[in-house]
Amino acid sequence: MSSEQPIQYPSPARRILITIPSMIASTMVFVDITIANVALPHMQASLSASQEQVLWVLTSYLVAGAIATPLSGWLAGRVGRKNVMLFSVGGFTLASMLCGISTDLGTIVFARFLQGSCGAALVPLSQAILLDINPPKDHAKAMAIFTIGSLAGPIIGPTLGGYLTDTLSWRWVFFINVPFGILAFIGMLVFLVRRQNRECPPFDKFGFLTISIALAALQLLLDRGEHLDWFDSNEIRIYGLILVIALYLATIHLATSANPFIRPELFKDRNFAVSTLVNTLLGMVTFASMPMIVVMTQSLLGYSAMQTGLVSLPRTLGAMIAMIAVTRLVALIEARFLLLTGMIIMSIGMLMYSNLDLFVDERTLVVTGFVLGLGSGLLFVPLSVVAFSTLQPRLRNEGTAMYALTRNIGNAAGISLLQFQYSHFAAQSQNSLVQGVRPDNPIMQYMRPDFDFNSVEALAGIKAQIMRQAAMVGDISVYHLIFLATVVTMPLVLLLRGRQTGKVDAATLPHGE
CATH class of the missing domain: 4.10.860 (DNA Excision Repair, Uvrb; Chain A)
Incomplete structure (x- = not known):
């Protein structure tokens, strides 16, 4: 087909009808990454499992997702994106139901593995669908919609999980997916279009x-x-x-x-290669910091799950405001400058977090979260647009799969690295504070002149205070580390090229699928 032939995109109304079920499906996956965390103690008691055993409920989901994500691109080219999406959302919904009715640990671990395997394709292929059904000038808007789910999911997950567990039971953490999964399945079945010019690469x-x-x-x-x-x-x-x-x-x-299995052509595209690296690093510092902030708010500051959710809302609001603005700015300002601006704002937000203490008020948390959300909202839309702006459309299935995979790897590596550093910083602080609790310390005599070193109750009380202070020091030290990591990542953005808007062959565009 000639490159001069105009490309026929779906009508605006049909784009919306395709976008809604795609976003429901991908957001379910993002939410389920964190929603089960707060329900683990309840699962442990209900399933008669040890603390070590119940962790496999989380691990099985992540391992399955890591294995299945790179396979999604090949499957979409082989059997069709619509078929893969229908199978994935249907399997994810059934696996969620199985998780909710599980009565033993083995069943729920298997169900979570199945859930992760089926859900792995939903995120990258939803992104590919939004890119394909929208003309290049609307890619920023499409990626803004997609990014809302990716940013809001990990924030909503713990709060929603805590609320459902407290008011109903831990089983509703999984049952909540069922109506949304059915809605997404019906929407995809009706509105997604099957493509005839598929590739059939060898496996x-x-x-x-x-x-x-x-x-x-x-x-x-x-x-x-x-x-x-x-x-x-x-x-x-x-x-x-x-x-x-x-x-x-x-x-x-x-x-x-x-x-x-992974085509080298993907990484010959400079924008895609550099964007993937930046995406991995941002996954380490952005997505990995979300669980830490939630845990800090609940365990150290004493907020309930509902209060934590309300305090976290401004972060989501800030991200949404930034994404709405960036959809217009990306056509006027080079994406590299938007990325740098987002990184600067995000680093300021993390610097603000690194100056918190145990007596922080809600207003400060709200403002700090809003600033961090603004920075995050300016990052992922232009990064996604640049990543796929020069990549051949026929490589989008594999490209979105690799893009999602690297972000997930960065997220997992970031969580482990930050948790390791947190433990290190907290232990250092605790050792330092413990050494000061002695009768001959003039600071101790000045601050607590009536402290009874022979009282077991007094010693237990001060030990609890020390552990709480040390935990806070661990958190703010990690936030400062994230601030430094964000600054170090900034020069990579300069390696990106400006967005190109050349003509493409309409035959290579898998519309709607």
Whole structure:
């Protein structure tokens, strides 16, 4: 087909009808990453599981998602994006139902693995759908809609999970997906269009196997390492060895195979390659910081799940305001400058978080969250637009899959790294504070002249205060570390090229699917 032939995009009304079920599906996946965390103690009691065993409810979901995400691009090219989306949202909904009715640990771990496997395709293919049904001039708006789900999901998850667990039961953390899943399935069935000019690439079994093993080992290492004291544990050493071997074999195979599972063409596109790297790093510092802020607000500041959700809303509001603005600004201002502006604002927000203390008021939390949300909202829309602006449309299925995968890897690595640093900073602070609690310390004599060192109750009370203060020091030290990491990432943005709006072949655009 000639490149001169005009490209026919769906009507604006049909775009909305395609966008709604796609966004419902992807947002469910984002919410489910964190929604089950707060319900773990209730699951542990209900399923008669140990603390170590119940963690597999989270780990199985993450491992399955890591394995299945890169497969989604190949499947979409092979059997069609609509078929993959329908199977994925249907499987995700059924797995959610199975999670809710589970009566033993083995069943719920299996159901969560199934849930993660089915949900893995929903995020990247939803992004690809929004890119394909909108003309290039509307890509910023489409990515703003997509980013709302990706940013709001991890924030809403813990609050929604806490509310459902407290008012109903932990089973409703999973049952809540069922009506939304059914709605998304019906919307996709009716409005998504099947494409006839699909690619049928051969399946690289060895490449998929080695990449899957490497991703599974990496996810297990990151998720289990914190609980098993990292490489002091034989289990973690085994994961590390498997990761190194599988990664070595995958790299050699991808470099020498005629039809590798991950096409090198993706990373020959400079914008996509650099955007993917920046996306990974931002996943480490942005998405990984969300759970820490939620935990700090609830455990240290004493906020309920509902109060935490209300305090977190300004962050989402700030992100939405920024994304609405950026959809217009991206056509007027080069994306690199918008990215740098977003990084600067986000670093200011993290710097504000690093100056909090245990006596912080709600107003400060609201303002700080709003600033952080503004920065986040300016980041991911222009980054997504630039990442796919020069990538060939026929590579979008694989491209969105790799883009989502690298963000998830960055998220998982960031959570593990930040948690490790938090434990280190908190332990240092606790040791320092404990050393000051002695009768001959003049500061102790001045601040607590009536303190009775022979009282078990008094010692227990001051120990609790020390642990709380040390935990806060750990949090603000990590926020400062995120601030520094954001600053260090900024120069990478300068490697991006300006957006190109050349003509494309209409035959390569998988409209609606």
